[in-house]
Structures are given as C-alpha cells and as structure tokens.
Amino acid sequence: xxxxxxxxxxxxxxxxxxxxxxxxxxxxxxxxxxxxxxxxxxxxxxxxxxxxxxxxxxxxxxxxxxxxxxxxxxxxxxxxxxxxxxxxxxxxxxxxxxxxxxxxxxxxxxxxxxxxxxxxxxxxxxxxxxxxxxxxxxxxxxxxxxxxxxxxxxxxxxxxxxxxxxxxxxxxxxxxxxxxxxxxxxxxxxxxxxxxxxxxxxxxxxxxxxxxxxxxxxxxxxxxxxxxxxxxxxxxxxxxxxxxxxxx
Amino acid sequence: xxxxxxxxxxxxxxxxxxxxxxxxxxxxxxxxxxxxxxxxxxxxxxxxxxxxxxxxxxxxxxxxxxxxxxxxxxxxxxxxxxxxxxxxxxxxxxxxxxxxxxxxxxxxxxxxxxxxxxxxxxxxxxxxxxxxxxxxxxxxxxxxxxxxxxxxxxxxxxxxxxxxxxxxxxxxxxxxxxxxxxxxxxxxxxxxxxxxxxxxxxxxxxxxxxxxxxxxxxxxxxxxxxxxxxxxxxxxxxxxxxxxxxxx
Numbered sequence: 001x002x003x004x005x006x007x008x009x010x011x012x013x014x015x016x017x018x019x020x021x022x023x024x025x026x027x028x029x030x031x032x033x034x035x036x037x038x039x040x041x042x043x044x045x046x047x048x049x050x051x052x053x054x055x056x057x058x059x060x061x062x063x064x065x066x067x068x069x070x071x072x073x074x075x076x077x078x079x080x081x082x083x084x085x086x087x088x089x090x091x092x093x094x095x096x097x098x099x100x101x102x103x104x105x106x107x108x109x110x111x112x113x114x115x116x117x118x119x120x121x122x123x124x125x126x127x128x129x130x131x132x133x134x135x136x137x138x139x140x141x142x143x144x145x146x147x148x149x150x151x152x153x154x155x156x157x158x159x160x161x162x163x164x165x166x167x168x169x170x171x172x173x174x175x176x177x178x179x180x181x182x183x184x185x186x187x188x189x190x191x192x193x194x195x196x197x198x199x200x201x202x203x204x205x206x207x208x209x210x211x212x213x214x215x216x217x218x219x220x221x222x223x224x225x226x227x228x229x230x231x232x233x234x235x236x237x238x239x240x241x242x243x244x245x246x247x248x
Numbered sequence: 249x250x251x252x253x254x255x256x257x258x259x260x261x262x263x264x265x266x267x268x269x270x271x272x273x274x275x276x277x278x279x280x281x282x283x284x285x286x287x288x289x290x291x292x293x294x295x296x297x298x299x300x301x302x303x304x305x306x307x308x309x310x311x312x313x314x315x316x317x318x319x320x321x322x323x324x325x326x327x328x329x330x331x332x333x334x335x336x337x338x339x340x341x342x343x344x345x346x347x348x349x350x351x352x353x354x355x356x357x358x359x360x361x362x363x364x365x366x367x368x369x370x371x372x373x374x375x376x377x378x379x380x381x382x383x384x385x386x387x388x389x390x391x392x393x394x395x396x397x398x399x400x401x402x403x404x405x406x407x408x409x410x411x412x413x414x415x416x417x418x419x420x421x422x423x424x425x426x427x428x429x430x431x432x433x434x435x436x437x438x439x440x441x442x443x444x445x446x447x448x449x450x451x452x453x454x455x456x457x458x459x460x461x462x463x464x465x466x467x468x469x470x471x472x473x474x475x476x477x478x479x480x481x482x483x484x485x486x487x488x489x490x491x492x493x494x495x496x
Contacts, residue, residue, distance in 0.1 A: 135403060
C-alpha cells in the first residue's frame with residue numbers, strides 16, 4: 001500500500017483497547033496510517049484492540065507509544081485539538097472540514113489530538129494546540145464515542161483528498177447517456193402503441209397527456225441501454241398480450 | 249429534547265446488535281432520531297445494542313422494525329443508498345456533505361439506507377434509491393465499520409444544519425412528489441404485465457432487467473399525477489391490444 005502523506009492521530013490517555021482498534025480501522029479506511037498513543041491506560045499492545053481493527057495493524061497502520069503529550073507532538077508543526085466543550089481560549093476554532101484543510105497544508109507535520117473516553121482533553125493539552133476542532137453535536141446528547149470522533153475527522157480528510165483528485169472517481173463505466181433523439185423515438189414508439197390501445201381520450205387532452213408522460217422520463221437522464229430496455233418492454237407489452245390470449 | 253426535522257437512517261439486515269447500538273448513539277449525537285431496521289438478523293430488541301448506545305434509546309432515539317425494505321422506505325420521497333462499490337447504475341453519486349444537502353431539501357421524507365456488515369446493500373435495494381452516497385475510502389482498506397459509515401453521514405448532517413436555509417424549493421407548482429410506495433407499486437404493476445407478456449427471458453437475467461427498468465424511473469422524481477398517468481398507460485397497453493383486435 002502506498003499512502004499519500006497524511007496527518008497523524010494522537011490519542012491522549014485512551015482507556016479502551018476496543019476504541020484504539022476501531023480508531024486504527026477508520027484511520028486506515030481514509031488513508032491515515034500514523035497513530036500515536038499517549039500513556040494508554042492498559043498499556044500497549046492491547047489484545048482488546050485487535051478484533052475491532054479489522055486487520056489494520058497488519059495492513060500498514062503504525063502505532064507509537066509516548067509517555068507524555070509533549071513527546072508525542074514534539075516533532076510536529078501544527079497541532080489540532082479535538083474538543084467538545086468551549087474552552088474560553090483565544091484560538092482558531094474549526095469544524096472537521098476546515099481542520100482537514102488546515103492539515104492538508106503540511107500533512108506529515110500535523111497531528112490531531114483526541115482526549116480520553118471519560119474526560120476528553122485537559123486544558124493544558126488544548127493549550128498546546130494551534131487550532132481547536134469541534135463538531136456541531138446535539139447539546140442534549142453530546143458525548144461522541146472516541147472512535148466516531150476520530151472517524152469524523154478521518155472522513156473529512158479522505159473527502160479533502162477526493163477534492164484534490166487523489167482518489168479515483170467512483171462512477172466510471174456507467175452507461176452512456178442517451179442522445180435526446182433516442183428518447184424522442186422512444187416516446188413516439190410508446191405513444192403509438194398507446195394510440196393503438198385507445199388510451200388517448202378525449203382527443204383534446206392528448207397533447208397534455210403526452211407531455212405528462214414525457215416529463216418524468218426526461219428528468220430521468222436515461223442511458224442508451226435503458227432506452228433499449230424500455231423499448232423492448234413496450235414491444236413485449238403491446239404484442240405479448242396477444243400472445244397470452246393465443247395461449248389461452 | 250426538541251430536535252429539528254432530520255433524515256431517517258435505515259439499516260438493511262444489520263447483523264450485530266453492538267453496531268445498532270453504536271448507530272443509535274452517533275445518530276442522536278448529531279440530532280437524528282428515527283432509526284428503521286429491515287429484518288435485523290438477531291431480531292429486535294437486542295440486548296447487545298444497549299451497552300453501546302450510551303442511553304440513546306432512552307433519550308429520544310426511536311426504532312421501527314420492518315420485514316422488507318419496500319415497507320421501510322414506502323412513505324419516503326427521497327432515498328439515498330450508502331454503498332462502497334461502484335454499481336454501474338446511472339444515478340447521482342454524492343459524498344456525505346452533498347448527501348446531507350440533498351437530505352436537507354425534505355429531511356423528514358428522506359432516508360439513508362445502509363447495508364449489512366458482511367455484504368453491504370444488494371443491487372435491487374440500491375436500484376430503489378435516488379442517490380448513491382459513497383465515501384472516498386482507501387482502496388486497499390475500504391471496509392468501514394457500519395456505525396462509522398452511519399456516523400460520517402450523521403456528522404455531515406450536523407454540520408449542514410448550520411448552513412441550512414440556503415435551499416429554496418425548486419419544485420414549486422409542480423405536482424406533489426410520489427411517495428416511494430407508489431413507485432414500487434407502479435413497478436410491480438409494470439413488471440407483472442411484462443411477466444404475463446413473456447418479456448423476462450432468460451430467467452436468470454430477470455432481476456437485472458427489472459433493476460435496469462426501475463433505475464430510470466427512480467431518477468425521474470415522479471409526481472403522484474405522473475405515476476397515475478403511467479399506470480393508466482400500462483393498463484391501456486396491456487388490455488388495449490385486445491380492444492384493437494376486437495375493432496378489426
């Protein structure tokens with residue numbers, strides 16, 4: 001695997017191995033591979049992390065352990081602190097999308113620090129950051145799971161890569177849009193059969209009825225293949241009923 | 249708690265109660281409260297969900313259970329399918345941010361459908377959606393945890409709340425959008441008649457043919473009136489051929 005430079009994720013005093021495993025998985029999902037743990041409660045490695053990681057630790061996700069947050073961020077140039085509570089600090093506050101843009105300025109030198117499950121980040125750690133990242137949560141149910149909090153940033157990071165054209169488009173090879181003339185011929189075919197079936201009545205409403213029928217189709221941006229399929233269906237319906245009668 | 253109108257989350261055949269609990273938590277974190285389960289593997293309620301929910305089920309998160317996806321989306325007007333794989337379908341493809349903006353047009357009538365942990369969404373379910381939502385994941389480690397996948401959308405929804413109000417109705421004076429169940433019944437009507445006409449052949453292609461036919465219609469955002477008109481047309485075509493013969 002050959003990943004683009006990406007920001008580091010730093011977990012400050014994480015408690016549950018399960019969450020560390022989930023963090024590792026979602027990081028690698030979105031192309032982040034450097035995880036730093038500051039004084040993890042249960043030490044490291046932690047057997048509870050593996051099952052939730054979906055194999056991330058064997059697929060390129062690297063973990064380093066530090067005793068202090070100062071050591072963990074010492075080599076970085078930009079530090080972003082994720083926090084839910086207002087801090088009364090004079091710092092730039094960004095949402096996940098803006099924080100990903102900040103990180104994109106110097107990915108390999110940027111770290112995002114997340115606090116522990118029980119108490120988040122202490123103010124002195126927030127104080128070490130350049131930027132506070134916060135999410136617009138429901139004030140009545142504000143406590144995000146740690147791995148979800150990391151995941152929201154990672155997804156914004158991945159999306160910012162997509163905007164830079166570093167991930168491939170996802171919708172290639174889809175059918176070619178039908179030229180308008182194919183749609184018009186399809187309408188004529190459909191309307192001819194409806195005419196023969198005695199559908200258009202009364203006559204002065206015919207034009208309106210045709211327009212009504214065409215509208216929904218036009219809005220659908222049909223492909224060449226879909227037009228072909230639908231014309232086959234009209235044909236079958238127009239002729240098939242006769243066939244069914246013959247069988248009776 | 250007094251939540252803004254928000255889109256529904258629909259889990260198609262979810263397997264692990266733990267994931268349902270995590271989904272409930274992250275939904276409520278970002279102000280979504282309506283969760284629908286289609287045929288959950290282990291039934292519902294599921295005692296494995298509670299510990300991961302952080303109390304969401306007692307804090308306003310509502311769960312409804314449905315036997316089929318058709319029933320679960322029947323009263324909705326916009327359906328967004330979350331899928332990782334390209335589908336070769338001619339549908340709008342959006343990222344989480346754009347999908348949240350789509351949902352903001354009519355939040356309470358919009359559902360986001362997520363597939364099961366093991367296999368994602370089957371193509372026929374994707375076929376029922378207006379929009380495919382996909383995230384720019386690492387192609388070498390693409391499998392997102394279900395609750396993370398839901399969380400990414402929910403966070404985008406939360407972020408979009410701050411931006412809402414930008415969207416004017418673009419569809420004024422036009423008829424009321426048909427609820428999805430009307431479209432599904434229209435498909436069934438159309439497909440029944442095609443079946444009788446001997447259209448679906450060979451049999452192993454039937455499912456693909458049906459999905460192909462449905463796709464273009466789904467994209468058209470048909471109104472109640474257009475559905476009614478088209479059903480009249482199918483009826484005329486199926487019966488009319490006989491009438492034309494009688495006249496001869």
